[in-house]
Amino acid sequence: MEMESFSSLTVTERDQILVEQQVFNIFKTFYNIPPSSQSFMLELQRENHVEYLTNGLKQLGPSFCVLDANRPWICYWILHSIALMDEFVDPELEDNTIDFLSRCQDPNGGYGGGPGQMPHLATTMLQSIHLEKLYSFIRQMKYASGGFRMHDAGEIDVRACYTAISVASLLNILDDELVQNVGNYILSCQTYEGGISGEPGSEAHGGYTFCGLATMILINEVKRLDLSSLIDWVVFRQGVEGGFQGRTNKLVDGCYSFWQGGIFALLKRLNSTRGEKSIPLGDGEDSGPDSSETTASSDATGKGLIEDLSQGGSHIEKGDQHDTSSRVNSKRHAKVKPLFNSLALQQYILLCSQDLNGGLRDKPGKSRDHYHTCYCLSGLSVCQRSWLEDDDSPPLPCAVLGPYSNLLEPIHPLYNVVLDRYREAHEFFTGS
Numbered sequence: 001m002e003m004e005s006f007s008s009l010t011v012t013e014r015d016q017i018l019v020e021q022q023v024f025n026i027f028k029t030f031y032n033i034p035p036s037s038q039s040f041m042l043e044l045q046r047e048n049h050v051e052y053l054t055n056g057l058k059q060l061g062p063s064f065c066v067l068d069a070n071r072p073w074i075c076y077w078i079l080h081s082i083a084l085m086d087e088f089v090d091p092e093l094e095d096n097t098i099d100f101l102s103r104c105q106d107p108n109g110g111y112g113g114g115p116g117q118m119p120h121l122a123t124t125m126l127q128s129i130h131l132e133k134l135y136s137f138i139r140q141m142k143y144a145s146g147g148f149r150m151h152d153a154g155e156i157d158v159r160a161c162y163t164a165i166s167v168a169s170l171l172n173i174l175d176d177e178l179v180q181n182v183g184n185y186i187l188s189c190q191t192y193e194g195g196i197s198g199e200p201g202s203e204a205h206g207g208y209t210f211c212g213l214a215t216m217i218l219i220n221e222v223k224r225l226d227l228s229s230l231i232d233w234v235v236f237r238q239g240v241e242g243g244f245q246g247r248t249n250k251l252v253d254g255c256y257s258f259w260q261g262g263i264f265a266l267l268k269r270l271n272s273t274r275g276e277k278s279i280p281l282g283d284g285e286d287s288g289p290d291s292s293e294t295t296a297s298s299d300a301t302g303k304g305l306i307e308d309l310s311q312g313g314s315h316i317e318k319g320d321q322h323d324t325s326s327r328v329n330s331k332r333h334a335k336v337k338p339l340f341n342s343l344a345l346q347q348y349i350l351l352c353s354q355d356l357n358g359g360l361r362d363k364p365g366k367s368r369d370h371y372h373t374c375y376c377l378s379g380l381s382v383c384q385r386s387w388l389e390d391d392d393s394p395p396l397p398c399a400v401l402g403p404y405s406n407l408l409e410p411i412h413p414l415y416n417v418v419l420d421r422y423r424e425a426h427e428f429f430t431g432s
C-alpha cells in the first residue's frame, strides 16, 4: 500500500494491516520451507512449555497471597496448562501450591483473587473447602437484578455470574436462590450484534459471551437467548489470520482461541444427540438434547469430512491417516462439522502464538505469558476435538494439525477443566 493512503487510515485500520503483514509473512515462510521443517514448525514444544510453566509455579514463593489477587489465577493458568499436556508437577511443588492456595481462603468463605480457581485443583485441595461458608459468600455477592459482584464493592458483571454459578454447580451447591434472576441479567446483556457484553448496554465481547452462554446452560435457561444471532456474531469473529478477535474490528488475539472457540464447543454440545450422556450440560440434572434447537447437519458424510479437512490443511501428511480408524470412527465424526475453521485456528496458535522457547502469546511481537499459554492451549484442545461428538474417543489424525503428538487432553467446556479432573471433582462433591 502507498504511504499516502496508509496515512489516511484510522489507527485501527493501520494496526490491522500491520498484524496481517506479520502473520502472512510467517505463513509465507512456512509454505516455502521443506516439509520436514514445516512439521517442526507445527510441533507443540511440550518440553519447553512445561519448563516455562513449572518455573512460573516455583516463583509463586512463600509470600502472602493477599498481596496479589492474581496469584491464585496464575496457579490455575499454569496447572491447567500442564494438565492439558498430561504432565505432572513434582509432588513437593504440588504440596507447596496447595499450601499457598489454602492460605488464600478467607475465613468468611471466599478466596483471595476470586473463587474461580477452586474447581481446578487437586482433590487434596478440594477437601479443605468449607462448603457452607463458601455458599454464604457466593450468596452475599448476589444482587436482586440477578447479577453477581466479583467481590465486596466489585463490579457486577457477566463474568462474576459465571464464576459464581460455575463454582456452585461444580461444588454441587447450586440452588434456586442462587439461580433466581440470573437468566434475566444475562439476557439483558445480549446485544444487537448477538454476542454478550459484560454489563447491560456495553459492547459484545468474546470472554463475556463465553461466560454468559455457559451460565445460561448451567442454569438450564439457554433457550431464552437468541442463539442464531449469537452464532452469527461468533462465526464472524474468526479473522483472515485464522485466530479470533474478541470484539468487532479488534485485532486477532490467541486467548480468544478459547473464549470464542469454547463457545463453539458449547454450541456443539447443545446440538449433540449423545454428548449429554458422557458430560451433563446442566447442573448434573437431566438436561437432555434440546429438540427446539437446530440439529447438527447430518448431510456431511465421512468422506466429505476428510475432503474438507484436507482442503483446509494441505500440509497434513498422508501417512498420518489410518484407514481403519477413520472407517471405525466415521459415523461418530460424520455428524459434527465445526462452525469455524478449526485447522486455520490451530495454524494460528502453533505458528503465530507459540513461542518455541516455551509459552504462548497473544500475537507475533508480543511476549509469552501464563494467561495466554492457558487459553491458547485450551483453544487448541477444543480445535482438535471439534469434529468429535463425544470427547471420550480420540480425534482423527487429520483433525489434529501437525504431528499427532500435539494432541492435548480433552476439557469440559463449561468449566475449562481437563475432563478427568472434572470427573474427579464431580464425583467428590456429588458423592457418586
Ligand SMILES: [Zn+2]
Pocket: 253, 254, 255, 256, 362, 372
Ligand atoms: Zn489476549
